[in-house]
Amino acid sequence: MIGELGQFSLIAALLSALALMVLPAAGAWRGDAALMAVADRAAFGLALFTLLAFVLLAAAFVNHDFSLLYVARQSNSLLPLGYRLSAVWGGHEGSLLLWVLIHAGWTMAIVRFSGHLPPEFRARVLAVMGLIASGFLLFLLLTSNPFERLLPAAADGADLNPLLQDPGLIMHPPILYIGYVGFSAAFGFAVAALLEGRVDRAWVRWARPWTLVAWAFLTGGIALGSWWAYYELGWGGWWFWDPVENASFMPWLAGVALLHSQMVTEKRGAFINWTLLLSIVAFSLSLLGTFLVRSGVLTSVHAFASDPARGIFILAFLGLVSGGALTLYALRAPRLESGEGFNWLSRETLLMLNNVFFAAALGMVLLGTLYPLIADAFGLGKISVGPPYFGTLFTLLMAPVVLLVVAGPYSRWQADRWARLWPALSPVLLTALAIGLTAAWLLAGGAPRAWFGVLGGVWVMLGTLAYLARRRRAGGKLTAGVLGMGLAHFGVGVFVIGASLVESGGLERDLRLVPGESAKVGSYTFVFTGTTTVQGPNFEARQGHFTVLKGEKEIALLEPQKRRYTASGQVMTEAAIDWGLTRDLYVALGEALDDRGAWSVRLYYKPFIRWIWFGALFILAGGFLAAADRCLRRTRAAEAAPQPARPPSGDTAGGALPAVP
Amino acid sequence: MTPTRRRRLLAVLLILAGTGTAAWLALGALRQNMLYFYTPSDVVAQGIENGVRFRLGGLVVPGSLKRAGGDLNAEFQVTDRTRTMTVRYHGILPDLFREGQGVIAHGALGADGVMAADTVLAKHDENYMPPEVAEALEKAGHPPAARPDNG
Numbered sequence: 001m002i003g004e005l006g007q008f009s010l011i012a013a014l015l016s017a018l019a020l021m022v023l024p025a026a027g028a029w030r031g032d033a034a035l036m037a038v039a040d041r042a043a044f045g046l047a048l049f050t051l052l053a054f055v056l057l058a059a060a061f062v063n064h065d066f067s068l069l070y071v072a073r074q075s076n077s078l079l080p081l082g083y084r085l086s087a088v089w090g091g092h093e094g095s096l097l098l099w100v101l102i103h104a105g106w107t108m109a110i111v112r113f114s115g116h117l118p119p120e121f122r123a124r125v126l127a128v129m130g131l132i133a134s135g136f137l138l139f140l141l142l143t144s145n146p147f148e149r150l151l152p153a154a155a156d157g158a159d160l161n162p163l164l165q166d167p168g169l170i171m172h173p174p175i176l177y178i179g180y181v182g183f184s185a186a187f188g189f190a191v192a193a194l195l196e197g198r199v200d201r202a203w204v205r206w207a208r209p210w211t212l213v214a215w216a217f218l219t220g221g222i223a224l225g226s227w228w229a230y231y232e233l234g235w236g237g238w239w240f241w242d243p244v245e246n247a248s249f250m251p252w253l254a255g256v257a258l259l260h261s262q263m264v265t266e267k268r269g270a271f272i273n274w275t276l277l278l279s280i281v282a283f284s285l286s287l288l289g290t291f292l293v294r295s296g297v298l299t300s301v302h303a304f305a306s307d308p309a310r311g312i313f314i315l316a317f318l319g320l321v322s323g324g325a326l327t328l329y330a331l332r333a334p335r336l337e338s339g340e341g342f343n344w345l346s347r348e349t350l351l352m353l354n355n356v357f358f359a360a361a362l363g364m365v366l367l368g369t370l371y372p373l374i375a376d377a378f379g380l381g382k383i384s385v386g387p388p389y390f391g392t393l394f395t396l397l398m399a400p401v402v403l404l405v406v407a408g409p410y411s412r413w414q415a416d417r418w419a420r421l422w423p424a425l426s427p428v429l430l431t432a433l434a435i436g437l438t439a440a441w442l443l444a445g446g447a448p449r450a451w452f453g454v455l456g457g458v459w460v461m462l463g464t465l466a467y468l469a470r471r472r473r474a475g476g477k478l479t480a481g482v483l484g485m486g487l488a489h490f491g492v493g494v495f496v497i498g499a500s501l502v503e504s505g506g507l508e509r510d511l512r513l514v515p516g517e518s519a520k521v522g523s524y525t526f527v528f529t530g531t532t533t534v535q536g537p538n539f540e541a542r543q544g545h546f547t548v549l550k551g552e553k554e555i556a557l558l559e560p561q562k563r564r565y566t567a568s569g570q571v572m573t574e575a576a577i578d579w580g581l582t583r584d585l586y587v588a589l590g591e592a593l594d595d596r597g598a599w600s601v602r603l604y605y606k607p608f609i610r611w612i613w614f615g616a617l618f619i620l621a622g623g624f625l626a627a628a629d630r631c632l633r634r635t636r637a638a639e640a641a642p643q644p645a646r647p648p649s650g651d652t653a654g655g656a657l658p659a660v661p
Numbered sequence: 662m663t664p665t666r667r668r669r670l671l672a673v674l675l676i677l678a679g680t681g682t683a684a685w686l687a688l689g690a691l692r693q694n695m696l697y698f699y700t701p702s703d704v705v706a707q708g709i710e711n712g713v714r715f716r717l718g719g720l721v722v723p724g725s726l727k728r729a730g731g732d733l734n735a736e737f738q739v740t741d742r743t744r745t746m747t748v749r750y751h752g753i754l755p756d757l758f759r760e761g762q763g764v765i766a767h768g769a770l771g772a773d774g775v776m777a778a779d780t781v782l783a784k785h786d787e788n789y790m791p792p793e794v795a796e797a798l799e800k801a802g803h804p805p806a807a808r809p810d811n812g
Contacts, residue, residue, distance in 0.1 A: 234756075383695050386695075387694075
């Protein structure tokens, strides 16, 4: 029964999505209020039926309904309940259903929080959301149906990939998807604005909170994925420049550029073309990421699918959505107002530099990710691009950003003067130099990269704090937007310190250890005391016991495991980590080498690696805080007041973030 | 030329110069970090020179894995069922490294014709074979054994 009900729900969701795509748009075109009003109900139907389908699929997992092909492939009767639920999105079909569910959630959020928008504009935004939902629901039903029957039913399931049986992985896909898919909102606003042909600053103000929230979630999702890879893969790395990581990183980079370019458009009216283009690009990159990950063109743990029809469908949809939006952009962009001019020394220039560097970084990642695929398609050989390409170029491109990020908030719109800017910045710069050099001397060892990293990180953290303090002293209001900016920039500093210290100061030793032997890593001694056997719910493990000493003092007991999962027979490494603010100690078991109890073992010392994820936390918190500044408060105020005919479209937001006097 | 036009021209020139430099740097870095994928047959056919880094893919020959006692040196053979190559590696082999199954090694040939690998990758789960390896086997006329649909 569940399978058929799920199927019906998906079809009903598709019909709602089609209605959402067609009717409100027709209403907006003909100025028919009744047709436009259909949007709310259609969106509700879309959300309701997608949720129903999702719940039904989850129920099939909970009840071990192995007559569904997807459940039989992804689950097993021994799989614990928590992982049975996360297995819902552990494979291709289910993760696409999650994609659609989250998209429906965003659509409902727009319905709920867009009462203050002009009705035609709102109807067009929702129609674009309906178009995207229709495409993905069609994709689900035609090529990737999670409710496909398996007859006769399997006696037991094949089990979830053990790599995915981990608490970090329960949350990683949903949060990443909320961000990924959330760019559809910014996309919808941009397309609706282009359709209206009357693109002014107002739409940027409306689109900004959606962009901020989506981007903050994307930050969280990427950080969670990096953290998971660090402790679960057993290689001690936190970022591999894997094509699948790049697939989510590219929309993120576009998002950073978009957020900063939105500021200029909102306050000064300039860069409006560029902001529109970035809104389209950010979501197109989300679709491209979905294509890369879901089409099976990549070799990766994320690449579930190997069915070419799926790849072609997504590629065609990508072409339709992005191509259509870009054509619209090409038709309408030349007629847009260009906004106010600015001097070469101004906040606009600094924000433009931000965009230049992030766009360059985006292009660089795109080239490195797509080049192997293109080369393969044209028969130029099977190529992979090594991480040093990405690592070196990204560091080079971000170095100027780290240098300039502090100056942004200090600078004035339109025109600034060195004579004003330099006295404001120089005390901070000198203090940061003094503190940074001391910190680098204490922490960084001999590596120049670590010195630059610590100096840069301290400069960003200190400069941002000093800006907030200065603004406070000057009597300026610390709005949520300003605080959010400060928090996010501060997080960049934290991240830079963590990344540069762990990259240059991390230690790794691969060795063979017999029980009773010990090994030194830096100033820590790891003593291997032996292994025992442990029984888990759906696996059996050999557990190693390591005592870590610093000098004579025992500081940690680490127990890494080597698991063999019963259903699949698959072997998995479970690393053991003693974490701290300034360092992680990390042990992973390799394999048993002989009958004397010798094991191959990987030992790591990872200085300041937690700062990477703490930095990301600051950044995402900053994004949320900034989103709280105007959107939600203003929406509520607009709803409480009698419906305004049309919000003012002029330069009304200029006062929200005044330059520091 | 009006001042506005001159400024615009300057901006355009600057942007062109910037993108040009960036593209030149990126392509250079890309070329340096590109790794080609070869099967043992390709290595022989194309005469890969010693010291050139590449990726070798194929199946691990059953019974070929040798662990020299005492440390983490490993030696095994990789085959595409037409030709076979020896790979030497120091370190911990991945969890899913198995004799008779797909593997990809990154490294370069030494003077003795043995590949010295610094990275060894196996597939991500039991049913999965790296697509390059599957395709290479097919090309060599030895399609991999029918594999269960893993979606």
